[in-house]
Amino acid sequence: MFVKVCGLSTPDSVREAVESGADAVGFVLTASPRVVTPNQVSALLADVPDRVSPIGVFRHEPVADAVAIARAAGLEWIQLHGSRSREDVATVHDAGMKLIRAVTMGSPREEFEDWGEDLLLIDAAVPGSGEDWDYASMADVLELQGRHWLLAGGLNPDNVANASVMAHAWGVDVSSGVEASRGVKDLAKIRAFVHAAKSRATA
Known part of the structure; x- marks a missing residue:
């Protein structure tokens, strides 16, 4: 089970995610209570080993701006939320970066198709609400079958194991x-979440 812990902003939280076994750590570089600056990200990367992928998260920024900011932070992965296009995916790859493209449950069917992104992230219909949703509904989305994709929205240490299996x-x-x-x-909670996700995947 691939595990990404997002919205990290302190050395302690980054180290905890890494030491607990997270595969990726996310840094929010867009307006948010969790926002960090490119300089802060550069400093936090000192605690991220090569086996863990650090990812810059953006919401409505034009893709060219996201690429420039991510480069300034020393990142090679970008996560794009908001209304995006296949051309945006190509732009990220042309810049030599990898991409997580985020969509929300209830988005048009075509947005679940493979646009060439490295990973697709499926979020709750209302991102950031912290409320769980019908995770089992994802198991029937034909466009996702056989692909690498991330489940998000309302997950916590208590429900991540069952939610990931249902979806x-x-x-x-x-x-x-x-x-x-x-x-x-x-x-x-970081430690408990990573362990719950990883333990369920190997049970």
Whole structure:
């Protein structure tokens, strides 16, 4: 099970995610309670080993701006939310970067198709709400079968194992589900989430 812990902003939270076994760590470089600057990301990367993928998260920024900001932060992965196009995917790859393209449950069917992104992320219909949703509904999305994709939205240490199985997800992504308060990560919850996801995958 591939596990991404997102919205990290402190050395302690990055180290906890890495030491717990996360495969990727996300840094929010767009307006958010979890926002960090490119300089902060550059410093936090000191605690990220080569086996873990650091990812810059963007929402409505033009793709060219996202690429420039990610480069300034020292990142090779970009996660794009918002209304995107196949041309945006090509632009990221032409820049020599890898892409996670995020869509929300309830988006038009064509957005679930393979546009050439490295990973697709499926979020709740209302991203950031922290509420769980009908994860089992993802198992019937034909466009996802046989592909690498991440389940997100409303996940926490208590439900990640069952949710990922119900959805037939290849990986999971969490942010608010491992927080003590909005934008503040709880180290124990990070550890519990990663262990729950990984343990269920090998059970």
